[in-house]
Amino acid sequence: MSQNYLSKETNEVTVNRWIASLKEFKHLKNVTFCGMLAAIAIILGYVATFNIGNYIRIGFSGLPNQIVDYLFGPAVGAIFGAALDVIKWFLKPTGDFFPGFTISAALGGIIYGYAFYKKNITIVRVLVAQLIVKVFVNICLNSIWLKLLYGQALLAMLPGRIISNSVMLPIDTFITFVMLKAIDKTIRPMFR
Numbered sequence: 001m002s003q004n005y006l007s008k009e010t011n012e013v014t015v016n017r018w019i020a021s022l023k024e025f026k027h028l029k030n031v032t033f034c035g036m037l038a039a040i041a042i043i044l045g046y047v048a049t050f051n052i053g054n055y056i057r058i059g060f061s062g063l064p065n066q067i068v069d070y071l072f073g074p075a076v077g078a079i080f081g082a083a084l085d086v087i088k089w090f091l092k093p094t095g096d097f098f099p100g101f102t103i104s105a106a107l108g109g110i111i112y113g114y115a116f117y118k119k120n121i122t123i124v125r126v127l128v129a130q131l132i133v134k135v136f137v138n139i140c141l142n143s144i145w146l147k148l149l150y151g152q153a154l155l156a157m158l159p160g161r162i163i164s165n166s167v168m169l170p171i172d173t174f175i176t177f178v179m180l181k182a183i184d185k186t187i188r189p190m191f192r
Contacts, residue, residue, distance in 0.1 A: 021073025
């Protein structure tokens, strides 16, 4: 009986967080702030992204996405991530457009949104969110998308992708934690 109640309560919290996130779009300052962060993400994509071969990309253009996910939640994060993926491709097409990467960007927004939105930011919370995104989105899904798009052997590209995501995990965790703590003290009060 208590298990059924817990499941119902968890579903209500999930739905409420999604709806609360969608309501963030009602405020013009939120939409404007998202636009400014999109511009920053695009600039970071040009100046702070390094390609190692054809299938490994290390960069920091995802940091503005995580700020949006933290401030505005999973629904806004998913829309922001997907829209920004398409915009970035139109501005600087790197290969053929493939909607799988847009799905990955939206899923990243959902994962970070549920992990960070209206939550106390701890290093463990950031590490777990980063780990989930790196394993399921970056390594698994994006490798499948690359296989479908370019027909490359999945097992041949996995070691490099695993190594790059493993190296970036502690770096991204630290940067995201410090950044979100700073955002919590400086910018977040403007959006309450």
